[in-house]
Amino acid sequence: MTAPQAGHPASPETGDRGSREGGDRAGHRGSREGGDRAGRRTEGGDRGSRRTEGGYRAGFACFVGRPNAGKSTLTNAIVGQKIAITSSKPQTTRHVIRAVLHRPDSQLVLVDTPGLHRPRTLLGERLNDLVRQTWSEVDVIGLCIPADEPIGRGDRFITGELAELKATVLAVVTKTDLVDRKRLAEQLLAVAELGDFAEVVPVSAVSGHQVETLVDVMTGYLPASPQLYPDDMLTDEPEQVLVAELIREAALEGVRDELPHSIAVVVEEMIPEDRLTKIYADVYVERPSQKAIVIGARASRLKEVGIRARQQIEELLGTRIYLDLHVRVAKDWQRDPKQLRKLGF
Secondary structure, eight states, rough: OOOTTTBOOOOOOOOOOOOOOSSOOTTOOOOOOSSSSOOOOOOSSSSGGGOOOSSOEEEEEEEEEETTHHHHHHHHHHHTOOOOOOOTTOOOSSSSEEEEEEETTEEEEEEEEEOOOOOOHHHHHHHHHHHHHHHTOEEEOOOEEEEEOOOOOHHHHHHHHTTTTTEEEEEEEEEESSHHHHHHHHHHHHTTTOOOOEEEEEEETTOTHHHHHHHHHHHHSSOOOOOOOOOOOOOOOOOHHHHHHHHHHHHHTTTTTTGGGEEEEEEEEEEEEESHHHHHHEEEEESSHHHHHHHGGHHHHHHHHHHHHHHHHHHHTTTTEEEEEEEEOTGGGOOOHHHHHHEEE
């Protein structure tokens, strides 16, 4: 199914890509080669001794927490550009994406990870493995706990897992714009009692409150190090991965609760031309009934996906795009090792 745009009406047929306009696409793949794209409360503890004064610092940090705790939104707010996709649906993040924040005296590399959850599929197990691998490799970890939700078993479980790591662990109370001062104070006290955190920092990615303070705290615990990435690099992710994620984000809007986990997107080809980039992508679901949901009546929903995704992609690439979307069925792909490999997991 082709998403609509000026001069390219959606067709109700899914079919042979060979009939699409675009000339020779053999072997072409777009990839990012760098640049032009894209209250604090100190709780003390042994980890606090890692902070030192002076000199250039560089290192890796990540935000962890239950699904939908605001990790990706916070990553985007810190970097100042949309690197990670966001959604109200849990388990939105599936790929480890590195976003680089450049400062005169430091370089903070934020690693956006999926939320740790109880896996029900092979995909879920592999995402949890990605999370734990990232935890073992970063210098600073921010445990995100929403200000508007009570601390639960998931928060306690993750806190226990983090206690075994060498990284400096901070508690980050997110979504502070959603609560009043009294509720925030109560949550800060509850979080402080949850574990042995180097510091507890309340923050709102939406309003920007204390975002800079959080960055100051995190960079303060980075090791002394030379610069890790070039000055103009915002992420080391290939463009195709970022584009696929933006399409998936658009597809997640308005679908039923059980469908988001079944959606995957693969960008097959990106063809840059003089004033236009042609993008050919497949949206995968697990059952024919899900395919009908994504396409919608008279392709109405797929049209909306194309419109939303195209705007975001044009901002990312800095050029007009032609977006060609097809919806395909890969039966039970979340449980099939062969399908998972094909879809990049």
